[in-house]
Amino acid sequence: MTGLVILIPIALLLGLSGLAAFFWAMKVGQFEDMDGAALRILIDDEAPLPGRNAGDAQ
Numbered sequence: 797m798t799g800l801v802i803l804i805p806i807a808l809l810l811g812l813s814g815l816a817a818f819f820w821a822m823k824v825g826q827f828e829d830m831d832g833a834a835l836r837i838l839i840d841d842e843a844p845l846p847g848r849n850a851g852d853a854q
Contacts, residue, residue, distance in 0.1 A: 821827065
């Protein structure tokens, strides 16, 4: 019984902190662009190096 008196407030505190983190993430816009980060890694935005074309591979 003593364990429940300790564990229930800890569980409530962890749940409330998780809920607060979720609302904070929504407020700062973490969920606005769900596909952008996944697609940005596929975009090759680096400029090609000078003198290095596909035909220069020798």
